[in-house]
Amino acid sequence: MPIDDEITSRISACTQVAREGKHITDEDAQWLFSLPERYAPLIQKGADEVRETHRGNLIDPCTVMNAKSGGCSEDCHFCAQSTHFRTIAPTYELMASDSIVEAARKARDNGTRRFCIGTSGRSLENPIELRIVENALGRMRNELGLWSCATLGSVSKNTIDILKDAGLNRLHHNLETSRNHFPNIVTTHSYDDRIETVVKAKNAGMSVCSGGIFGVGESNEDRVSLFSLLRDLDVDSIPINFLVPISGTPLFDTGAGIETDEALRVISVARLFFPQKEVRICGGRIPALQERHSEIFSHGADGVMIGNYLTRSGRSPDLDIRMIREQGFDLVPPHPLVKAATELV
DSSP states (O other): OOOOHHHHHHHHHHHHHHHTTOOOOHHHHHHHHHSOGGGHHHHHHHHHHHHHHHHTTEEEEEEEEEEEBSOBOOOOTTOTTBTTSOOOOOOBOOOOHHHHHHHHHHHHHTTOSEEEEEEOSSOOOOHHHHHHHHHHHHHIIIIIOOEEEEEOSSOOHHHHHHHHHHTOOEEEOOOBSOTTTGGGTOOSSOHHHHHHHHHHHHHTTOEEEOOEEESSSOOHHHHHHHHHHHHHHTOSEEEEEEOOOOTTSTTTTTTOOOOHHHHHHHHHHHHHHSTTSEEEEOTTHHHHHGGGGGGGTTTTOOEEEOSOOSSSOOOOHHHHHHHHHHTTOEEOOOOHHHHHHHHHO
C-alpha cells in the first residue's frame, strides 16, 4: 500500500517536537504505536535523529549482577525468582562484598561503565545484608571508579540515604507496566508501592532508572500510560525489557511475548517520548530482536545492558562492545575516578 502524505507529515511533526527537546503527546504516542509496519522506517528515522540530537553518538553499557537469587515472596508473573512458582532459577543468599567487587572489576575491564547490584526479595532492609551492599558500593567507587546502580526492591528512605552516602549513584526500580495492567501481573504489592520507592529516591537526590517489561499482555494504551507516568516522575533512565517466558511462571503458558517489529517500535516511540533521557535496552534483547538486535541504537537507544542478566545468560560483553564500535558509536566516558587514575600514571 502507498505511503499516506498526511501520516508522513504527522510523523515528521512528532520528530520535530522531540528534536526541540519536548515530549510528544500521549495521543501522538498512541497513534505512532497504531501505525502499520510500512511506516516503521519513518518512525525509526525520526527516533534516530532525536537520539543523535540529544544523546549524540555515545552509548552507555551497563552490567547487572544477581547478588542474591531466588526465595522472593512477591508473585511477579514474569519472574523466575518467586517462591510462588516452580522454576529452575538458582537460590542463594547475598554474596560477600569481595565477590561483588570482583564481579564489578571484571565488568569494568570488559567495558561496562555502570555496575548494578541486584538482590531478590521485596526489600533489602536486613542490617547485615545492608552493610555488605554498603561496603561493596564504597569499594566500587574508591577502588574501581565505577558508576554504580542497585536494584533492591522497595527500600526505605533511611536505606537510600545510607547507600547514597556509601557511593550509590543510581537506584533502579521498574514500574513494569501501566497502573491498569499491573494487577494482572503482580498481586502481592501495589503499584503505589513501586511509585513510592521511585519518589523516595528522587527526593533524596538520587538518579533513578525506571521502566518496564514489554510483552506481558499489555495494550498500546498501557505502554503510553507507563511512559506518561515515567515522564511525570522525571526519571533519568528508562530501561526497556522484553519478556522471555520462563517455564513455571504464569506468563509461560499464556502466549505472552513480543514480536521483533513490535519491540523495535517500542524503542522508537520511547525515544520520541523521552528525547533527552537515557533509553536503555536490557533483558530479553536477543530473544525478542534476534538477528535485528544490533538495530537498537538506530531506533533510538543510547544505553544497553551487556553480559548476563538476573537469571539468564547473555552474550559475551566483548561482542556488544565490538557491535557498538562497528556502528560508529563510542562509549560514554568512564567515572571521573578512572580518568583521574589514568592521568596519574
